[in-house]
Amino acid sequence: MWRNAGFGERAWAFSVWLFTGFFLLNLFALIAAVVVDSFGTHWFATWLPAGFTTRWYAMVWNEFGLAPLLIVTAEVVAAVTVLAGLIGVPAAYAMARREFPGKRAALLLFLLPLLVPPFTYGIPLATVLYRAHLAGTIGGVILANLVPTVPFVILIMMPFIDQIDPRIEAAARVFGARTPRLFARILIPLFAPGILSALLLVLVRTIGMFELTFLTAGPSSQTLVVALYYAVFAAGVRPAQSIDAMAVVYMGTTLVWLLVTLRFVNPAQIVGRTGP
Amino acid sequence: MNSAAPLPETAAPRAVARAAPLRTRLRARGLDGVTLLALPAVLFVLALFVYPFLYGLYLSFAPAKGGALANYARFFSQPFLYDTIATTLLLAVPVTIVNVAAAVPVALRVRLMRHQRLLTTVLVIPITLGTVLVAEGLLTYLGPRGWVNRLLLDFGLSDRPIRLLHNYWGVFLSLVISGFPFTFLLVLSYVTGIDPSLENAAAILGARARARFARILLPLLVPGLAITLALSFVQAFSVFPSAVLVGAPAGATRVIAIAAYQAAFEQYDYSMASAIAMLMAAVQLLIVVALLMLRGLVYRGPAATGKG
Structure with a gap:
C-alpha cells in the first residue's frame, strides 16, 4: 500500500536516503582519511599523500611504547570481562528467578550506572579511588570500568535467563544438585550463548571506554584509547601521521572484536537495549 | 554448602505458619541461597557508584576554606x-x-x-x-x-x-x-x-x-x-x-x-x-x-x- 505514494512522499523518501548516504559517506571518508594519512609520507595540497610508507607504525611501536600499552589494555579488558561475568551473571540469575522485597530498588540500582554518563560519576569515583590509593593503578582502572559493566551484564542476562524453563533447574534440584553444582552442570551450559554475547559486549565497550579509564589511570595503567587521547592532545610533539597510525592500531583492535561480537549479537544491543 | 536449603525451590510454600523455622519463613518471602547471589553485585554498585556519589555530595559541601556553600x-x-x-x-x-x-x-x-x-x-x-x-x-x-x-x-x-x-x-x-x-x-x-x-x-x-x-x-x-x-x-x-x-x-x-x-x-x-x-x-x-x-x-x- 506504500506503492502508490505521491510525488511529495517519494521526494521525502529520496531526501531521507540522501541524508543517510551523506552521513555514511562522511563517516567512511573520515575513517579512510585516518588510514590513508597513517601510511603517507607527506600530504600537502593534494588528494593523496606524495608516497606511502609504513615507518609511522614502526615509530608508534618504538616511541609510544605500544607493546606495554597493548599489554595493559589486554589485562584491563580481560579482568573487567571476567569479573563482570562472575559478579553479574549470578546476580542476573537471582534477579530473574526470585521475587524478593527490594527487588525493584535493586533493579533501579543496576539501571543508574547505565543512565548516568561516566564523566558525571567518574569525578567522584576517581576522588574515592584516590583516597583509597587505588587510582593510578591497574586495579583502580579495573574497578572503575566494572561500575557500568556489572549492571550491563545483569540487564542483558535477565531477559535471557527469563526465557529458560525453570523446570530444568527444579529437576536438577530434585535429583539433589546444590547451587554450585547446579551452576556448573546445568545453568552455565544453558546460559552460555547469553553469557558469550554479554561478555563480548562488555569487552568491546571496555576497549572503547575513555572517560572512566582516563579519570582513574596513571602513566603505567593507561589503555589504548587514553594513550590516543594524550597523543592527539599533545599534537605537534609528534608527526600527525604517527598519531593517525596510533589511531589505526586502536581502530583495528576495536573493529576486530566488534566483528567477532556482531557474529553473536544484534547491533542494537551495543547501545544497551536488549531488543525491541 | 550448608546454605543450600534441603527442599527443592519450587516446593516452597507460599503461606507459612508463624511457628515455621526462620529459614522457611524467609524463603516464603523469596529470600534464600539463590537470592543471595545478587548480593555481591548490589554491594559492588553501592560501594563504587552510590557511595562515591554521596561522598562527592558531602565533599562538595566541605570546601578547603569557607562555609559549607x-x-x-x-x-x-x-x-x-x-x-x-x-x-x-x-x-x-x-x-x-x-x-x-x-x-x-x-x-x-x-x-x-x-x-x-x-x-x-x-x-x-x-x-x-x-x-x-x-x-x-x-x-x-x-x-x-x-x-x-x-x-x-x-x-x-x-x-x-x-x-x-x-x-x-x-x-x-x-x-x-x-x-x-x-x-x-x-x-x-x-x-x-x-x-x-x-x-x-x-x-x-x-x-x-x-x-x-x-x-x-x-x-x-x-x-x-x-x-x-x-x-x-x-x-x-x-x-x-x-x-x-x-x-x-x-x-x-x-x-x-x-x-x-x-x-x-x-x-x-x-x-x-x-x-x-x-x-x-x-x-x-x-x-x-x-x-x-x-x-x-x-x-x-x-x-x-x-x-x-
Whole structure:
C-alpha cells in the first residue's frame, strides 16, 4: 500500500536516503582519511599523500611504547570481562528467578550506572579511588570500568535467563544438585550463548571506554584509547601521521572484536537495549 | 554448602505458619541461597557508584576554606565557571534536537527495509570507536589539508580553507557523528516495537503518509522519544574529549566537564570538582525529569502491542 505514494512522499523518501548516504559517506571518508594519512609520507595540497610508507607504525611501536600499552589494555579488558561475568551473571540469575522485597530498588540500582554518563560519576569515583590509593593503578582502572559493566551484564542476562524453563533447574534440584553444582552442570551450559554475547559486549565497550579509564589511570595503567587521547592532545610533539597510525592500531583492535561480537549479537544491543 | 536449603525451590510454600523455622519463613518471602547471589553485585554498585556519589555530595559541601556553600557560591559568582553551564547547554540542546530530528525519519524508512542489519552494523562502528577516535578523524578529514577543504578549494566553492575545527562546529560535528547512530538505534528499536497493523489499518482507511505519521506513529512514539531525548541529551551534556580535541577548550566549547576536570586534576581541589560534578548531575537530572514529565502529559498508554 506504500506503492502508490505521491510525488511529495517519494521526494521525502529520496531526501531521507540522501541524508543517510551523506552521513555514511562522511563517516567512511573520515575513517579512510585516518588510514590513508597513517601510511603517507607527506600530504600537502593534494588528494593523496606524495608516497606511502609504513615507518609511522614502526615509530608508534618504538616511541609510544605500544607493546606495554597493548599489554595493559589486554589485562584491563580481560579482568573487567571476567569479573563482570562472575559478579553479574549470578546476580542476573537471582534477579530473574526470585521475587524478593527490594527487588525493584535493586533493579533501579543496576539501571543508574547505565543512565548516568561516566564523566558525571567518574569525578567522584576517581576522588574515592584516590583516597583509597587505588587510582593510578591497574586495579583502580579495573574497578572503575566494572561500575557500568556489572549492571550491563545483569540487564542483558535477565531477559535471557527469563526465557529458560525453570523446570530444568527444579529437576536438577530434585535429583539433589546444590547451587554450585547446579551452576556448573546445568545453568552455565544453558546460559552460555547469553553469557558469550554479554561478555563480548562488555569487552568491546571496555576497549572503547575513555572517560572512566582516563579519570582513574596513571602513566603505567593507561589503555589504548587514553594513550590516543594524550597523543592527539599533545599534537605537534609528534608527526600527525604517527598519531593517525596510533589511531589505526586502536581502530583495528576495536573493529576486530566488534566483528567477532556482531557474529553473536544484534547491533542494537551495543547501545544497551536488549531488543525491541 | 550448608546454605543450600534441603527442599527443592519450587516446593516452597507460599503461606507459612508463624511457628515455621526462620529459614522457611524467609524463603516464603523469596529470600534464600539463590537470592543471595545478587548480593555481591548490589554491594559492588553501592560501594563504587552510590557511595562515591554521596561522598562527592558531602565533599562538595566541605570546601578547603569557607562555609559549607563556599564552592557553590564561587561557582555562581565567577563567569569563568558558571558560563560553562550555558556553553554546554548551547552545544547539547541543538545537537540532541538535530540527532533526534534526523533519526526519526531515517528510522521510519529503515523499518521498511529488508536488510536492516547491514546499516545498523555500519552505524554501530562510530559508537564503538568512541569520541576520541572521531575527534582524531575530524582533525585529519576537516583540517586545512583534509579532503573536505580539498573539495571546496578544487571546485572553487571557497577561496580559502573553511575552519570547522577548534571551534563550536568541530564539537558539534563530533557529537553528531557519534550521537546520531546512537539516537538512530534507540529510535529504531522503539519504531519496530510499534504494531505495523495499526499503520496498515490507517492506510486502508485512506490516511496519507503524513497523516499516518502525525496521527498514528508519532503519538505512539512519544514515550520512546522522550527517553531517547533524555539519553542523547545526557550524553551530549557530559561531552569531554571532543570539546578538548576539536573544540576551543578555553573559549567557545569550555564545557562543564572541562571545568570539573581542571578543578580535580589541575588544581587538585577535589571539593570544588565534586561540586561541579554535582551541578552537572543536577542539570542533567533537571532536564530528564522535565522531559519525563512532558511525556507524562501526552502519554496515552502502552506504545507497543508487540511485533506483528
